[in-house]
Amino acid sequence: MRKTWVTLIAILLLLTTVLSACSGSNEGKGTTTDTPKEGTATTDSLLTPPGTYPITKEKVTLKVMVRGNPLVENFSTNEFTKWYEEKTNVHIEWEVVPEQSMQEKLNLVLASEDYPDVIFGMNVSPAQEMIYGTQGVFLPLNDLIEKQGTQTKKMFADRPDIKAAITAPGGNIYSLPEVNECYHCSMSxxxxxxxxxxxxxxxxxxxxxxxxxxxxxxxxxxxxxxxxxxxxxxxxxxxxxxxxxxxxxxxxxxxxxxxxxxxxxxxxxxxxxxxxxxxxxxxxxxxxxxxxxxxxxxxxxxxxxxxxxxxxxxxxxxxxxxxxxxxxxxxxxxxxxxxxxxxxxxxxxxxxxxxxxxxxxxxDATSLTTGAFLITNKAKNPEIALRWADGLYEYEHTLRSNYGRPDIEWRDAKEGEIGIDGKPAKWSELKSFGEVQNVNWAQTGPALRSNEFRLSAVSKGEKDLEVILYNETKNNYEPYKPTNIAxxxxxxxxxxxxxxxxxxxxxxxxxxxxxxxxxxxxxxxxxxxxxxxxxxxxxxxxxxxxxxxxxxxxxxxxx
Missing domain, CATH: 3.40.190.10 (Periplasmic binding protein-like II)
Structure with a gap:
């Protein structure tokens, strides 16, 4: 009887050793077939410190649905796309939607649940943000901004009105905006x-x-x-x-x-x-x-x-x-x-x-276009997506994405040059906006063009369209901007x-x-x-x- 118990104990010890060895053989070797959860060490290990470039240590691809722009020849071969990919280490797989059918396509995609990682420049309405955000289709960006949104947090600190405008009832932020404080557009x-x-x-x-x-x-x-x-x-x-x-x-x-x-x-x-x-x-x-x-x-x-x-x-x-x-x-x-x-x-x-x-x-309240960038629940790397969009608010990146290459489509202002608003200028446009080209995104997606930014462009004199529009608006419309009705x-x-x-x-x-x-x-x-x-x-x-x-x-x- 004693020999039988000894034998049984020996067998149990052997099984325990084998199981332990099997478990240990898989540890740290990536043999599991489970997909890592977003925001785990796998994603974190790719990220560089917030506010630095490149964004990731290894090239990452984002699937992005974007509104077609008649002034952009090809988003994939665009000069800014290539420059920004090299800087960020983020490759974009574009799905371009014709502008005239943008809203119809957006509705179909949202209804089909076949989403890209990112919806970009599609002017998603606050109502759509609220509906699909509460359903979990659009990810809340609050924590992502807090951890990764260097430029966005700076923008919010400088302009709390922007943060308030894009915050849904309940406190969630579902999208990043395009800020284009076109002074003459505000009273158009x-x-x-x-x-x-x-x-x-x-x-x-x-x-x-x-x-x-x-x-x-x-x-x-x-x-x-x-x-x-x-x-x-x-x-x-x-x-x-x-x-x-x-x-x-x-x-x-x-x-x-x-x-x-x-x-x-x-x-x-x-x-x-x-x-x-x-x-x-x-x-x-x-x-x-x-x-x-x-x-x-x-x-x-x-x-x-x-x-x-x-x-x-x-x-x-x-x-x-x-x-x-x-x-x-x-x-x-x-x-x-x-x-x-x-x-x-x-x-x-x-x-x-x-x-x-x-x-x-x-x-006209046209200075802020909400719904310019949203991350869907299909995104495997939402932190990287947020960092990629956040970088578009940087001063140079805004100039490159909206105007083109330095010293070709724009340049830094020279000492003594005066801006549209009569103050010292900061930059100068070298080519007029409005032509079909393939060097910038022509006002597609997030950017930070405040009144200060736009009016700090070098004035080209009385025949400068921006100067004309600025003066006409300031002299003939701003005096009649009401304060008791809006x-x-x-x-x-x-x-x-x-x-x-x-x-x-x-x-x-x-x-x-x-x-x-x-x-x-x-x-x-x-x-x-x-x-x-x-x-x-x-x-x-x-x-x-x-x-x-x-x-x-x-x-x-x-x-």
Missing amino acids: QKMWIYKPWLDKLGLSMPTTTEELYNVLKAFKTKDPNGNGKADEIPLSISPKSWRSSIDGFLMNSFVYNPMYGSTKHLFVQDGKLDVSYTKPEWKEGLKYLHKLYAEGLIAPESFTQDDNQLIQIGENPKEVLLGASTGGHQGVFTQLLGESGRWSEYTTVPVLKGPGGVQYAPN TVPPLFMTNEQATEIADLSKTVNDYVDEMLARFVIGDADVDKEWNTYISTLDGMNLKRLIEIYQEAYDAQTKK
């Missing part, structure tokens, strides 16, 4: 008038809506182009051009009317949200626009023509035909920087005082809110646009049909639309 609802015609007819720059009416009438009847024909077009607009809708400038002499972004016609005053198109002042604005249209002072094509058709009128090769137009810059209706030089002969009309004394220059910022929304808003806003905005055109053309009589117009909007549940926006605004401002 402008009108431009052909100054030589004013001079020839002995007319002063209009300062009220009534004075504009008289100027446009003189353009139509007094042959300012001097060809003996009644071919002048006093005012022509393209609804498809940048900031060129028919009510974008003129309606702000009657009621605050922000036109652009996700909250069209929506404003906030004393913490309360409302819309411009139900107000009695909107009705008065419609009557004024109808008067201009009925007397042939607004071209009938202003509701239908595209930007190319408008530019053909503005650049008529023989005589000047176009008296005035609206848009963020002269390139909306002329050949910007073109050989004819006609673009430079148009100057801005200041914000006009309406019959009720109203003069608004809406703040444009609603982009809002984070829940899935339920976003779904309900999508249906309601399309129905309402389509109807408002339709009736705007009908009232102006005269197909509908604004006095006789105003009550029906208002009751129709009520029936479309406009009250609920405003209520949802108010809920989202309150959640965002009180987070």
Whole structure:
């Protein structure tokens, strides 16, 4: 019996030794088939210290879906792409999405769950961030920024407003923004008038809506182009051009009317949200626009023509035909920087005082594009992805990604050179933006172009487009930037809110646009049909639309 127990104990000891040896043979030899978790020692061992380059000790590939840019020939062979890969040791496998189908493709990808590691330059809306962030599709970036985001943390420290704008209710940050504080873009609802015609007819720059009416009438009847024909077009607009809708400038002499972004016609005053198109002042604005249209002072094509058709009128090769137009810059209706030089002969009309004394220059709130960089739950190396994007905020990297190579597309300013804002300059653009090229990303993805950065570019004098736009904005629009009423910022929304808003806003905005055109053309009589117009909007549940926006605004401002 004793011999049997000894034998059993010996067998057990042998089995224990064998199992221990087997276990030890696998230790540290990488034979396990389990995928390492993100953020483990495997990932950490690749990273260099935050803020240094290269980012990784070994080359890492990120799969990135990017919005196609008509000014970029090829993201894969782009000079900045190659330079940044060499500096960071991060290779990008690009999936380029055509710009015109960007939103459709984004929706399909999010619905299919076939995500890339990174979504880049796709302008993902705050509502989409909120929906897919709470579902775990988009990773919260807070901890990644804290550990790896050297440049992002510096930006947040300098500009806490940027951090606040991209922080969702609940405290999570799901995306990094593109910061482009285009000073002239921030008040882009402008009108431009052909100054030589004013001079020839002995007319002063209009300062009220009534004075504009008289100027446009003189353009139509007094042959300012001097060809003996009644071919002048006093005012022509393209609804498809940048900031060129028919009510974008003129309606702000009657009621605050922000036109652009996700909250069209929506404003906030004393913490309360409302819309411009139900107000009695909107009705008065419609009557004024109808008067201009009925007397042939607004071209009938202003509701239908595209930007190319408008530019053909503005650049008529023989005589000047176009008296005035609206848009963020002269390139909306002329050949910007073109050989004819006609673009430079148009100057801005200041914000006009309406019959009720109203003069608004809406703040378009375009300086911050949210959703420029997001990491999905498919990313194996989110720390590396965050470091890669974080580096794009560096001063030199912003210049390279947006303008190109040093001393070819841009250079450092020389001692004594003055910037656009009249202060000492820091850099100079050597080639004009807007040409198809393959040396930069042409304003795609995160970058840090603050007002200080943009206005520190070397001024090239009175013919410098940036100088012109700066001065026109500062002199004719900033004085009318209101302090008691504002444009609603982009809002984070829940899935339920976003779904309900999508249906309601399309129905309402389509109807408002339709009736705007009908009232102006005269197909509908604004006095006789105003009550029906208002009751129709009520029936479309406009009250609920405003209520949802108010809920989202309150959640965002009180987070």
